[in-house]
Amino acid sequence: MDMSYLHHAGSAFATIFVVATCTMRTMIPLRVFGIMANVLLIAISIPTHNYPTMALHAVLLPLNIYRLRQMLQLVQDVKKSVNSDLSMxxxxxxxxxxxxxxxxxxxxxxxxxxxxxxxxxxxxxxxxxxxxxxxxxxxxxxxxxxxxxxxxxxxxxxxxxxxxxxxxxxxxxxxxxxxxxxxxxxxxxxxxxxxxxxxxxxxxxxxxxxxxxxxxxxx
CATH class of the missing domain: 2.60.120.10 (Jelly Rolls)
Known part of the structure; x- marks a missing residue:
């Protein structure tokens, strides 16, 4: 497979994800699209040997996952408080x-x-x-x-x-x-x-x- 074609195609999809994150007004969908962009760019970087990009998104991926989990946990805890003891x-x-x-x-x-x-x-x-x-x-x-x-x-x-x-x-x-x-x-x-x-x-x-x-x- 032509690596340059793979690189350009992958970069185009990644750009779409990055632009989509800029249109998000709330944190949960922003983190979800960020994770998808990280995974795609890592996948593209491996066959094209673009190690700086791979290293960058290998760092950003767990950070986005952690922040997403933190926000989902926060919402879950608030829901639980509303339905139980009103704890904060x-x-x-x-x-x-x-x-x-x-x-x-x-x-x-x-x-x-x-x-x-x-x-x-x-x-x-x-x-x-x-x-x-x-x-x-x-x-x-x-x-x-x-x-x-x-x-x-x-x-x-x-x-x-x-x-x-x-x-x-x-x-x-x-x-x-x-x-x-x-x-x-x-x-x-x-x-x-x-x-x-x-x-x-x-x-x-x-x-x-x-x-x-x-x-x-x-x-």
């Missing part, structure tokens, strides 16, 4: 550690919101509602959904501990890369909002419940 463990790889001291205010009501927090240890309280947040809870996501991006409550640390933080811009990047992630993230955040509302209503009902009359004391 899947966000931890994208977050940074922040130690907190007792009495420290992590954010104030009505201030501009730029990040959300995952509670690793310690005790924290939403001041206005009096709700204490357990370890494993995420807080601050509502500011991202608010039209004004403002905090709806004040968060205070009442016992030293550690939180993980992630900026809204990082979450937005994940959404742009994969709209399916964004859809399930909104469902998850909405479910957590309704859960918080139910907790607050239950607490108000408990506070408003009339006290039972005490039984008369007999000497």
């Amino acid at each position: 463990e899947w966000l931890k790889p994208f977050m940074t550690k922040r130690p907190c001291k007792a009495g420290e205010i992590l954010f104030y009501k009505d201030e501009k919101a730029e990040d959300m927090f995952y509670i690793v240890s310690g005790r924290y309280r939403l001041v206005e509602s009096g709700i204490e947040l357990p370890v494993g809870a995420i807080v601050g996501e509502l500011g991202m959904l608010s039209p004004t991006n403002e905090r709806t409550q004040t968060l205070e640390c009442i016992e030293p501990g550690m939180v993980l933080s992630v900026s809204y811009s990082q979450v937005e990047e994940l959404y742009v890369q994969n709209p399916e992630f964004g859809f399930f993230f909104l469902r998850l955040a909405s479910a957590r909002l309704f859960e918080n509302i139910d907790k607050l209503e239950a607490r108000l009902m408990k506070q408003d419940a009339p006290a039972l009359p005490m039984a008369p004391q007999h000497a």
Whole structure:
């Protein structure tokens, strides 16, 4: 077989794949087409002895596969959280550690919101509602959904501990890369909002419940 013909034909197909990746707006199809282009260019490079091209795409291929697997796993974890315990463990790889001291205010009501927090240890309280947040809870996501991006409550640390933080811009990047992630993230955040509302209503009902009359004391 004419190697020059094979080279030109393969290069033409590879160019089509590369151009297609430029038209992709989301990360998963972009990675899929990138993998296909890597495999094709490696296959072309072997018979034509184009070793630099082969080496380049031999490096890019596992990277594209890893990123694709990472994004698919992220979407799967978000779906699982929506259908189970509303956990946001899947966000931890994208977050940074922040130690907190007792009495420290992590954010104030009505201030501009730029990040959300995952509670690793310690005790924290939403001041206005009096709700204490357990370890494993995420807080601050509502500011991202608010039209004004403002905090709806004040968060205070009442016992030293550690939180993980992630900026809204990082979450937005994940959404742009994969709209399916964004859809399930909104469902998850909405479910957590309704859960918080139910907790607050239950607490108000408990506070408003009339006290039972005490039984008369007999000497």
